[in-house]
Amino acid sequence: MRALLLVGLGGALGALARYGLMGAFYALFALPPRFPAATLLVNTLACFVLGLILGLMELKGWFGSSSRLFLVIGFLGAFSTYSTYAGETYALLRALEWWLAAFNIVAHTALGLVGVWLGIICAQLLA
Numbered sequence: 001m002r003a004l005l006l007v008g009l010g011g012a013l014g015a016l017a018r019y020g021l022m023g024a025f026y027a028l029f030a031l032p033p034r035f036p037a038a039t040l041l042v043n044t045l046a047c048f049v050l051g052l053i054l055g056l057m058e059l060k061g062w063f064g065s066s067s068r069l070f071l072v073i074g075f076l077g078a079f080s081t082y083s084t085y086a087g088e089t090y091a092l093l094r095a096l097e098w099w100l101a102a103f104n105i106v107a108h109t110a111l112g113l114v115g116v117w118l119g120i121i122c123a124q125l126l127a
Contacts, residue, residue: 003069010074018042018079035100036088039081040107046080051119059127086096 020040031037053071056062057106063071085108 006069007074010070011078014075014078040082044111044115047115048119051116055120055123
């Protein structure tokens with residue numbers, strides 16, 4: 001029961017954080033609505049935070065099982081928007097926006113990997 005509460009609370013906070021960050025991003029930056037830049041930002045940030053947490057778990061022994069349930073599975077699981085990314089990419093493909101769809105796929109993959117790597121580097125600096 002405790003695990004469900006930790007994941008649920010983390011998920012609720014992650015979803016609210018995603019909603020707030022994406023709304024703030026679009027309010028601050030007037031970007032063409034065709035490209036889902038806020039989703040890219042959120043997914044990249046989630047990858048960075050995941051790398052940071054994984055690095056600190058490995059190097060410092062931080063984040064026990066309860067923290068992992070709350071942060072990784074709950075918060076980051078709801079904060080990261082992979083299903084949104086997939087749906088937006090599909091919409092670009094249906095609209096025959098091939099180059100935007102391809103860019104979205106490459107950018108999410110590349111920036112996600114860079115985000116995890118930078119998070120691990122930051123964790124090493126903190127260790």
